[in-house]
Amino acid sequence: MHNFTQLVLTILPAIALSLTASVQAQVLLAPEVDAILQKPMYKDATWGLLVIDLETGDTVYSKNADKQLLIGSIRKLFSVGLALDQLGADYRFVTPIYRQGDVKDGVLTGNLILVASGDLSMGGRERADGTIEYTKFDHSESNALGNSILTKADPLAGYRSLAKQIAAAGIKRIEGDVIIDDRLFSPYEFREEFELRPIFVNDDLVDVMLRPGQVGESANVDWRPRSAAISLSPTLLTGKPGSELDIDYDPLPKCVGQSNCNVPLGGTLPVDLKPVLTGKWPLVRTVRITQPQNYARTVLIEELAKVGVVVTADKTAQNAANRLPARDSYQAEQQVAKLTSAKFDQYVEWILKVSYNIGADTSLLLYGVHNGVDTLESALKLEAKTLRAQFGISPSEIHFVDGSGGGVSSATPAAIGRLLSARAKLDNFPTFKKSLPQLGVNGSLATVNNYEKVEAIQGAKGNVWAKTGTYITLNDKGQMVVKAQGTAGYIDAASGRKFAFVLIVNDIGAISGIDDIVQVMQDEGEIAAWWWREN
Structure with a gap:
């Protein structure tokens, strides 16, 4: 949006x-x-x-x-359905972390590398029973709809689990860098907002939660996740009854991967405002994580610090993708942690229930990757061939610009x-339908x-x-x-x-x-x- x-x-x-x-x-x-x-x-x-x-x-x-009619998010029936066919309902994302170099006396002399798998949740929406949490007003639409209901799950749970595993593997200090390997598919420009990559933190959003204070005084502003990768500087004031809602901030900051990435947030929040959709506080806005590879790197370093693992590299620096080894060079004995996701049927439900656009675009890209192509354009061409061969749908009956139903998508x-x-x-119809x-x-x-x-x-x-x-x-x-x-x-x-x-x-x-x-x-x-x- x-x-x-x-x-x-x-x-x-x-x-x-x-x-x-x-x-x-x-x-x-x-x-x-x-x-x-x-x-x-x-x-x-x-x-x-x-x-x-x-x-x-x-x-x-x-x-x-x-x-031929414009269809919006109905388009997701095609892309997410094919991903379900390709991956299967029981598929799980596995996101490993490898060490480069040797560990001696708890010190890793070399780099720690997280290999992104396209896991949309990274543990950040998963409940203890293996299901994925979502709400009827998803935060991915907060800015467009004017509000949302946030999930209760910890958005950093997956990164916290990975950090604990690394500490348990005996690594106490990293004399090198932490790098995100995000080469699973080519970056895709999502709706003029940012480059979509196969690594995610909180759906690539920072949730900003707003509540009024006393009239004329500062409003209450909180946000999640909390990370040095992005901080907020709120000057939002509580307005008198009947005043106009005015929230002034940059929802697409470009500074992720730089020191002191800061987002000023000002304006006025009427004390008597009734939040739309929910009718109760907080009022939610979001800030886009425009460089998810940089943000994920910082978050992982911060979680490592919490479990006593010291990283000598600057935690808010850019992701050093130029220092990655060849993609096929990772060795099983060098794996020091891994995150295994919920089953893919849970992802399908999440994407379709709330119409998660990034989830549908990633589903199309994953469908492409599992068929040997790694760009959105190639995945769209492959999809068109499959739709004709398996479902008898001619390319002249459809026009898709992405996997989610953006722009002039029609059918x-x-x-x-x-x-x-x-x-x-199909055998997977019960999963698809529900x-x-x-x-x-x-x-x-x-x-x-x-x-x-x-x-x-x-x-x-x-x-x-x-x-x-x-x-x-x-x-x-x-x-x-x-x-x-x-x-x-x-x-x-x-x-x-x-x-x-x-x-x-x-x-x-x-x-x-x-x-x-x-x-x-x-x-x-x-x-x-x-x-x-x-x-």
Whole structure:
């Protein structure tokens, strides 16, 4: 997300659709559904709808199914699904640390190297039972949505575990450097914010937690993780009742890897502000860790110090990637620590439930790496070949710019429906399905609990699993414009029938704020709920 130029929220074997089936499917739905499609806010919009009976493969409803439409985060169904196919639900990331040089009397004369594996969590979201923690308002969208709910897990838990293992291996002092080997895939520029790499700390974010103090005095500002890699200098004041919310800081500092990397944070926090989404404090903003390899290096050195391991190198210096050995030169006897992750099905659930953009982009890159390519462009080409060969989806039916649904990512409802239908026949379908947001229960569809017209969705709650996607830009008047809002997934109908469905609307026009997006999501939820009841 960058300056609201784009917002991608966390909110169907191949089937040939015959012309006869398509014509038969062009029917009107119930009056209450048609009333939704004909609302004034949709007068200039284009709807794409498709419903497929999973048992028969028949298309039972179709509208603009062959029209290329912007899809936002619905795109993640493709990238994350292929990563699940490639890696498997039981796959675990293993992140090792190797020593270069000998250890004598507790002193390592040489470097300590962490080899990044693409582990998105690095232990920072994992519970004791092996599951990954997430919330319905993820911190990756804090700045775009205006708030979030932070997880309770320790974001540095993995690095702390690695440091303890190194100390237990008998290393007490490192006469050399600590280096992050981040060569798993080529860096990818994520939405004009930073270069995405295969090493992560707290999802490459510093969480800033804000609370008011006394009017006219300093607001309470805290942040996590705490590290010398980035510090904050808050001058935020508590404003009087009715004052404007004004938070002034740089969310994309470029100084990570330099001494005294400091982010000033000023402005005014109204004392009577009701935080959006949560309705309670803290109000959360984030600072992007723009050089994750440098930040991870500093954090590891700091965790080593906490367990009594001294590192002589400057802890806030840049990562010395130029001093890395050949990629195939690491020896098993030189391994001094390793971090093993939760199972990959937990990652799939996390990414899809909260629509984690970096997670989806990394999933595509990992899919590429496991097939011999290490750039985003190569992974996109490989993905297109796989989608055609395995799912019968032509490259002319899709246009993807990344793995997460950024920018003008588009697809036809028919292509999405074909994918969903084919996935329902795969062995890993139960894992894939349960990873999707569940209507009124969790993920980006949990917000249905807050809708005014809950009655319209009652019964369907928990019986619709779907990925949402939203794409918002600004028009020349500076107004927020909805280019796309969609929902695509599965319905287990009250009748016992099972469906794959796609609901996408493009070009709604200018909106007044996030409440309008919630209304569109509610409308799509009501359509899905109607299908659950009546079919």
